[in-house]
Amino acid sequence: xxxxxxxxxxxxxxxxxxxxxxxxxxxxxxxxxxxxxxxxxxxxxxxxxxxxxxxxxxxxxxxxxxxxxxxxxxxxxxxxxxxxxxxxxxxxxxxxxxxxxxxxxxxxxxxxxxxxxxxxxxxxxxxxxxxxxxxxxxxxxxxxxxxxxxxxxxxxxxxxxxxxxxxxxxxxxxxxxxxxxxxxxxxxxxxxxxxxxxxxxxxxxxxxxxxxxxxxxxxxxxxxxxxxxxxxxxxxxxxxxxxxxxxxxxxxxxxxxxxxxxxxxxxxxxxxxxxxxxxxxxxxxxx
Amino acid sequence: xxxxxxxxxxxxxxxxxxxxxxxxxxxxxxxxxxxxxxxxxxxxxxxxxxxxxxxxxxxxxxxxxxxxxxxxxxxxxxxxxxxxxxxxxxxxxxxxxxxxxxxxxxxxxxxxxxxxxxxxxxxxxxxxxxxxxxxxxxxxxxxxxxxxxxxxxxxxxxxxxxxxxxxxxxxxxxxxxxxxxxxxxxxxxxxxxxxxxxxxxxxxxxxxxxxxxxxxxxxxxxxxxxxxxxxxxxxxxxxxxxxxxxxxxxxxxxxxxxxxxxxxxxxxxxxxxxxxxxxxxxxxxxxxxxxxxxxxxxxxxxxxxxxxxxxxxxxxxxxxxxxxxxx
Amino acid sequence: xxxxxxxxxxxxxxxxxxxxxxxxxxxxxxxxxxxxxxxxxxxxxxxxxxxxxxxxxxxxxxxxxxxxxxxxxxxxxxxxxxxxxxxxxxxxxxxxxxxxxxxxxxxxxxxxxxxxxxxxxxxxxxxxxxxxxxxxxxxxxxxxxxxxxxxxxxxxxxxxxxxxxxxxxxxxxxxxxxxxxxxxxxxxxxxxxxxxxxxxxxxxxxxxxxxxxxxxxxxxxxxxxxxxxxxxxxxxxxxxxxxxxxxxxxx
Numbered sequence: 001x002x003x004x005x006x007x008x009x010x011x012x013x014x015x016x017x018x019x020x021x022x023x024x025x026x027x028x029x030x031x032x033x034x035x036x037x038x039x040x041x042x043x044x045x046x047x048x049x050x051x052x053x054x055x056x057x058x059x060x061x062x063x064x065x066x067x068x069x070x071x072x073x074x075x076x077x078x079x080x081x082x083x084x085x086x087x088x089x090x091x092x093x094x095x096x097x098x099x100x101x102x103x104x105x106x107x108x109x110x111x112x113x114x115x116x117x118x119x120x121x122x123x124x125x126x127x128x129x130x131x132x133x134x135x136x137x138x139x140x141x142x143x144x145x146x147x148x149x150x151x152x153x154x155x156x157x158x159x160x161x162x163x164x165x166x167x168x169x170x171x172x173x174x175x176x177x178x179x180x181x182x183x184x185x186x187x188x189x190x191x192x193x194x195x196x197x198x199x200x201x202x203x204x205x206x207x208x209x210x211x212x213x214x215x216x217x218x219x220x221x222x223x224x225x226x227x228x229x230x231x232x233x234x235x236x237x238x239x240x241x242x243x244x245x246x247x248x249x250x251x252x253x254x255x256x257x258x259x260x261x262x263x264x265x266x267x268x269x270x271x272x273x274x275x276x277x278x279x280x281x282x283x284x285x286x287x
Numbered sequence: 288x289x290x291x292x293x294x295x296x297x298x299x300x301x302x303x304x305x306x307x308x309x310x311x312x313x314x315x316x317x318x319x320x321x322x323x324x325x326x327x328x329x330x331x332x333x334x335x336x337x338x339x340x341x342x343x344x345x346x347x348x349x350x351x352x353x354x355x356x357x358x359x360x361x362x363x364x365x366x367x368x369x370x371x372x373x374x375x376x377x378x379x380x381x382x383x384x385x386x387x388x389x390x391x392x393x394x395x396x397x398x399x400x401x402x403x404x405x406x407x408x409x410x411x412x413x414x415x416x417x418x419x420x421x422x423x424x425x426x427x428x429x430x431x432x433x434x435x436x437x438x439x440x441x442x443x444x445x446x447x448x449x450x451x452x453x454x455x456x457x458x459x460x461x462x463x464x465x466x467x468x469x470x471x472x473x474x475x476x477x478x479x480x481x482x483x484x485x486x487x488x489x490x491x492x493x494x495x496x497x498x499x500x501x502x503x504x505x506x507x508x509x510x511x512x513x514x515x516x517x518x519x520x521x522x523x524x525x526x527x528x529x530x531x532x533x534x535x536x537x538x539x540x541x542x543x544x545x546x547x548x549x550x551x552x553x554x555x556x557x558x559x560x561x562x563x564x565x566x567x568x569x570x571x572x573x574x575x576x577x578x579x580x581x582x583x584x585x586x587x588x589x590x591x592x593x594x595x596x597x598x599x600x601x602x603x604x605x606x607x608x609x610x611x612x613x614x
Numbered sequence: 615x616x617x618x619x620x621x622x623x624x625x626x627x628x629x630x631x632x633x634x635x636x637x638x639x640x641x642x643x644x645x646x647x648x649x650x651x652x653x654x655x656x657x658x659x660x661x662x663x664x665x666x667x668x669x670x671x672x673x674x675x676x677x678x679x680x681x682x683x684x685x686x687x688x689x690x691x692x693x694x695x696x697x698x699x700x701x702x703x704x705x706x707x708x709x710x711x712x713x714x715x716x717x718x719x720x721x722x723x724x725x726x727x728x729x730x731x732x733x734x735x736x737x738x739x740x741x742x743x744x745x746x747x748x749x750x751x752x753x754x755x756x757x758x759x760x761x762x763x764x765x766x767x768x769x770x771x772x773x774x775x776x777x778x779x780x781x782x783x784x785x786x787x788x789x790x791x792x793x794x795x796x797x798x799x800x801x802x803x804x805x806x807x808x809x810x811x812x813x814x815x816x817x818x819x820x821x822x823x824x825x826x827x828x829x830x831x832x833x834x835x836x837x838x839x840x841x842x843x844x845x846x847x848x849x850x851x852x853x854x855x856x857x858x859x860x861x862x863x864x865x
Contacts, residue, residue, distance in 0.1 A: 036407060084594065091593075093406055094353050098549055099593040101542075105586030112579040218578060225418075232411040266422045273415040277400060280408045295712050295744040298757060300734035480720040480736065481729035483709075487717050490706035497666070497704070499692035499779050500726065508727060562646040 008258050009251060013261025014143035018212055022205035022223060023230040024072040024157065025198020026241045031174045031285075033089055033191045038100040038146035039080070040202055041224040042107035043073040047203025049111060052120045062125045066207055073203020074196040081195055086188065104220050111217040121215040128211075142211050151207065153201065157239055170194055174237040225251075229272045235285025244283060254271015303478040312557070316463055320456070327455030328527075333567045334462035340548045340559030341466075341473055342516035347545075348554030349482065350509045353410050355541055356417020360390040362424065362536025364521030364582040369437045369531040370430065377443040378460070378592035379526050386522035387515050394514020398507035400480065405492075413420045414538070421536050436532035440525060451527070458527040465523055469516055470560075476512065477556060485509055489554065546585055549592060552599025561601050618679070619813035620696070620783045622856045625664055625674035627837075634660045635671065636838035641842065642783065648815045649828035653857060657837040658817045659701055662785050665690050666698050669824035693722075699772040701791055701817070707761040711752050711771050714760065715743040718778035743778065750774045750804055766797030773804060784808070786816035790823070802827070827847070833857070 026040045047069035054060040080103065088096055097129060128145050131138045161167035173187045181187050209215065209223070228248050234241030237246040249268060256267040275283065293301075319330040339361055346352040375385075397416060404412055424431045431437055444450040449457040476482050484505050487495055497504045525531045529597035534540060543566070551562025573581055596603045620642040627635035642648055647794045650658050663669040664712045665676055667688035675684045683691050706714045719739045720726040722782060734740070747756045749772045755763060760771065769789060776784055788796040789805060795804065805827060818824050832842040835857055841848070848854055 019570045030407065034406070036410070077295070084590070087594070092351075093410065094347070094553075095593050095597070097353065097355075097410065098545075098589045102586040102589030102593070105582040108588065109579045109583030112577070117579070210517075225414075228411055228414070232407060234406065262426065266419065266426075269415045269422065273412060273419065276404070276408055276412055276415070280404050293757075295716075295756065296734055296737055296740045298712070299716070299740060302731065303734075411843045475732065476729045477734060479729045479731050480717070480733050480739075483713060483717045483720065483733060484726045486709060487706055490708050491704055493704065494670075494700075494704045494775070497692060497698060497700075498775055499689050499720050500717075500721045501689055502737075505727065508729070512729070546732070611761040 004258070008255050010139060011143065012251030012254035013204060013247060014140070014146045014250075015254055016247040017147050018205060018209055019223075019226055019230055020150055020243055020246035021153055021208065021237070022202055023227045023234075024153075024239055025195075025201040026227055026235060027231045028170070028174070028237055028239070029191065029195050029198050030231060032170065032186075032194055033173075034236075035085065035191075035195075036093060036096040036100065037088060037195075038084070038097060038228075039103040039220075040100075040109065040199070041222075041227055042104045042204075042220040043077055043199040044202040044206030044223065045107065045215070045217070045219045046076055046206065048075045048206035048210050048219065049115060049120070049186055050203070051207035052115070052122055052215060055122045055160050056120075062122070062128070066204060069207035070200040070204045072287075073206070074200030076194070077199030078196050082191055085195075086192070089188070089191075097150060103166065106222070108217045108220050110219075111114040115217070117217055119216045120210070121214070122210055124211050127160060142167075147211070148206060149204075153204075154239070154243060161239070166190070166193070226268070229268060231282075233272055233282055234276045235279075235282025237284070238284040241282055241284030303474070308558075312344045312560075313467065316467075319459060324454065324456075327390020327459045329567070329571055331455055331458040331462045331527050332524075333564055334459065334466045335520050335527070336544070336547060336567055337563040338462075338466045338469060338523065339517055339520040339544050339561045340551070340563050341470065342513045342520060343548050344553055344556070344559045345473060345476070345485075345513040345516070346506075346509050347475065348552075348558065349485040349489060350506055351492075352506060352510065354401075354413040354414070355410055355538070355545070356413040356420075357513070357517060357544060358536055358538070358540035359417045359420045360394055360517035361521035361524075361540060361544075362420065362519030363393055364390045365525040365531045366424065366431055366437065366521075366588060367518070368522035368525040372440050372442055372526070373437075377441050379442050379445050382442070382526060383465070383519055383522045387518040390521070391515030392513055392516075394510040395507070397514075398510040401510055402503040402506040417536075417538060417541055421533065421538065424536050431531070431533075434533055436530055437525075438530070440531065442526045442529060442530045451529070455527075458542050462523050462527060465519065469519060473498040473516065474556060481505070481508070486554075495549055507582075546589065548599075550588065550599055552601035552603075555598065555601045555605075558599050558601045562599065565600070617643050618677070619646065620665070620679075620815070621677045622665065623675050623677075625661070625676065626672045627660065627664055627669060628672055634837045635664055636836070637836075638674070638837075638839055640832070640839075642815060644782075644813055644815050645810050646813050646815070646830065647828050648830045648832060649824045650815060650817045650832050650834060651819070651824060652834035652840070655679075656834040658834050660837070661786055661834065662787055662817070664699055666696065666786065692781075694844035695780070696778040697777050697779045697781035697783070698785055699789060701787040703765075703768050703772060705760050705768060705771055705775070708759065710757050710759050711747055711763075711774065712740075712743060712756040714771065715746055715774050715778045716740055719743045719746075722779050746774050746777055749807075750777075751800055764797070766793045766800065769793050769801055770804065773801070783810065783813045783815070786814065788817050788819065790818075790820070793857050797803070811812050 022044055026037060029035060029037060050069045050072045051065040054065040055062055076175050084099065088099060124142060128142045131140045132144065161171055169190045172185055173190050177187055200264040226249060230242060234245030252267055252271055256263055319327055342359050346354060364386040367389045368382045371382045371385050400412065400560045425433055442451060445457060445461050485498060488502050488505060521535055524535060530573045547562040548559045550566060552558030592599060618641055622638055622640040625635050625638040640663060644736055652658055654854060659822045664671050667686060675682055678694055683694065716739060719742050723739055725736060747753050750773060752767060752770055755767060760768065773789060793801060802823065822829060828845060831845055831848045833840040833848065833854055840857060841851060
């Protein structure tokens with residue numbers, strides 16, 4: 001048995017890793033285009049339901065459904081972006097908030113209609129259940145898996161940003177959009193691709209979340225709050241920021257629930273308000 | 288298109304003349320007494336929602352401050368009025384003033400935070416503060432009744448004469464009267480130099496300091512007034528229904544009022560009023576369906592309004608009226 | 615006793631390793647008609663942003679008359695008599711010119727926070743606004759929404775808004791930028807008609823305009839003052855020609 005403190009820390013970090021995968025896409029797209037997409041967690045929910053359907057109806061192995069969750073969410077985001085979002089890149093914050101919340105509402109209703117309002121359980125594969133003994137301490141296997149996936153994702157993202165031309169374009173556009181355009185970078189197309197990537201990651205996060213927090217139609221809003229908190233606390237457009245903030249929020253939330261359950265969600269909101277007042281652009285933000 | 292050489296002062300005065308359609312609107316608000324006496328309590332709820340939407344319009348439609356936590360002030364007003372009636376006395380008008388003053392004071396204090404931020408940070412802070420207050424209300428059982436709601440609220444007759452009856456005559460009359468008085472107040476603000484400054488802030492944030500304007504001070508003032516008015520709306524709810532629940536300080540109420548305002552058209556004085564009427568009546572008619580399906584239609588509505596009706600229903604109607612007048 | 619309306623000493627601004635303002639010293643006497651020229655990207659608008667307070671310098675100071683305004687907020691500088699226009703129209707698109715200029719006048723008079731008073735009550739403020747608009751030939755369109763005005767009129771409104779603050783020093787950022795030939799005459803007439811007590815610094819690309827209005831020219835290159843002098847001196851300066859090589863002159 002892990003001593004409670006380490007257990008809480010481990011669970012908190014694993015939860016934080018999940019939140020990171022869910023949030024990083026929104027952080028980058030917000031930093032890139034300042035486009036407030038409150039339907040972000042609806043894409044996550046979509047990924048989750050894709051996995052549920054593939055595993056429960058079609059008996060796919062769990063791991064194989066993960067790329068499908070990613071792809072489905074990415075494709076859905078491309079459709080939405082082409083038809084609606086791209087007309088609002090220069091619109092007011094309010095318009096973006098309203099449009100994307102509208103899509104979130106619609107997706108929740110559709111999910112409730114198709115899948116009902118109860119939580120959808122899936123059976124995680126054998127090797128991910130239970131726990132492993134490492135150095136005399138026992139860690140939940142699924143949580144280890146989560147941490148592993150998040151680390152891989154982080155490395156791929158960082159490497160992609162640093163070493164690919166596309167990554168360089170994204171960095172330039174986040175840093176200074178006008179100058180990037182002036183240099184001939186097609187910012188709109190860069191954004192569309194980044195948006196698909198970010199939404200795909202949200203879908204992946206949604207699929208991964210089923211085992212930890214469960215999936216039902218309210219997912220799109222429940223986790224939106226967490227994601228928004230992480231994105232604002234971490235700083236728009238910063239992967240490191242999202243990572244740090246996700247760990248902070250994940251650990252705070254689990255620790256809060258364990259050590260001070262009367263505080264409830266109070267702690268998270270307080271952390272956010274305090275951080276934002278101290279650093280309005282987020283811990284790692286620039287603006 | 289040439290403009291007649293009206294004196295500029297007369298022109299500015301004329302912008303705020305009462306138009307026939309406005310007079311018709313307010314006369315129509317008296318209809319429920321005669322035509323829909325069974326729906327007076329709904330009418331009272333609509334008047335309260337309209338007042339709340341009006342308060343949000345002041346900061347959102349005119350100053351451009353996007354708040355996802357405005358229900359904080361509505362809730363403060365509601366709980367204050369309720370608790371006031373239990374601890375002090377049930378006289379409604381003083382209760383209204385006390386509730387509004389407290390809501391306004393909280394608005395004033397928080398305005399110092401609010402005015403410092405913009406864009407996503409501002410949205411998140413308003414959301415966060417609203418959620419914090421909701422949690423606080425939830426936890427403070429001893430004061431608010433927590434999730435059971437505030438019990439034992441009892442209100443005396445308005446002006447000592449109008450007892451709150453079961454049919455809702457007094458409730459609606461009271462809410463409507465308060466709505467109208469505050470409407471006149473907000474209308475005056477809009478047509479004042481301050482109202483012009485708020486519109487300037489919304490129209491072009493960058494230009495304001497360049498003409499010597501202290502935008503932040505203006506926003507603080509607007510936010511305080513909006514909190515005051517929202518507090519009155521909340522107090523009205525507490526007094527006319529003689530209960531207060533966590534719903535009055537919830538995110539749902541913040542989101543709903545935003546939808547009502549946007550539906551009707553923000554920054555158009557009557558937008559919040561029209562939007563509330565439509566939203567509340569629709570919600571009453573469709574009260575049978577499950578919440579997520581109700582929000583499905585709200586979602587569709589939001590998408591339609593943003594893509595096709597950017598100035599809401601009132602904006603759309605005045606555009607049509609403008610085109611028709613030009614023919 | 616100083617006769618300098620505006621001066622800067624050693625103004626410096628860097629963004630990381632990018633130096634956009636390099637040790638700039640500026641001295642504008644009262645009533646000056648100074649032009650600020652230089653190739654694109656030289657930092658002319660940046661300099662205006664620094665002087666008006668939209669950007670904070672890394673080093674150096676700015677003095678309006680005798681007063682050090684380096685730490686003052688932009689609106690405080692405007693209240694002390696420093697106004698500017700923007701190169702790209704920064705107007706209140708949904709207001710009409712009368713409303714916009716009246717707002718500026720109300721802000722100047724300190725009555726813009728009166729929420730209990732109908733705006734029409736302030737006769738003097740409105741009349742003042744209207745007379746500014748008339749002087750700038752906007753009287754006949756003052757009730758039209760700004761976004762519906764032709765571009766040239768909008769540029770005039772830019773200047774009207776700045777004048778409504780009753781400035782002592784006015785910084786004009788390419789006042790006729792993007793305005794078609796037929797309409798730019800109005801703008802220059804207005805500029806020419808400005809009071810002699812008003813100190814003017816304007817950014818311009820059109821050399822015709824510069825030589826017509828400026829008594830003194832400052833050439834900015836790469837964020838630093840390259841040279842300055844009278845129009846005669848500048849036009850004869852081979853260094854300036856080189857800096858502008860490849861630039862199209864109007865005539």
